Amino acid sequence: MHFPSLLRQLPRFEGPFDAFELKAAGCNVLFASYPAGTVIPPHSHPTENVGVITQGELLLVVDGVEARYRVGDWYHVPANAQHAARFETETSEIEFWFAEPSAVEAAA
Numbered sequence: 001m002h003f004p005s006l007l008r009q010l011p012r013f014e015g016p017f018d019a020f021e022l023k024a025a026g027c028n029v030l031f032a033s034y035p036a037g038t039v040i041p042p043h044s045h046p047t048e049n050v051g052v053i054t055q056g057e058l059l060l061v062v063d064g065v066e067a068r069y070r071v072g073d074w075y076h077v078p079a080n081a082q083h084a085a086r087f088e089t090e091t092s093e094i095e096f097w098f099a100e101p102s103a104v105e106a107a108a
Contacts, residue, residue, distance in 0.1 A: 030095040056091030
């Protein structure tokens with residue numbers, strides 16, 4: 001992982017990939033790294049996600065349309081959208097997972 005040591009001291013994300021997690025009201029921020037060859041199969045979730053690539057590149061398929069994102073590029077995955085990803089090179093990114101508005105209101 002190429003993230004600074006302070007970020008690597010955040011709690012580890014409990015999920016199917018390596019990441020450090022920063023929680024905020026209505027949004028979780030993940031500092032994630034994916035080894036070359038990682039494939040994330042098609043899935044969906046209730047969070048709306050945006051992210052920026054900080055190393056490598058992401059091949060993202062959202063609702064059947066594939067796009068390539070490189071360092072500095074931002075992507076968006078709408079809530080409940082079917083999507084999949086693959087990483088041909090070692091890749092790191094910062095991901096913002098926004099909770100459903102109803103979940104944020106319930107937490108307030």
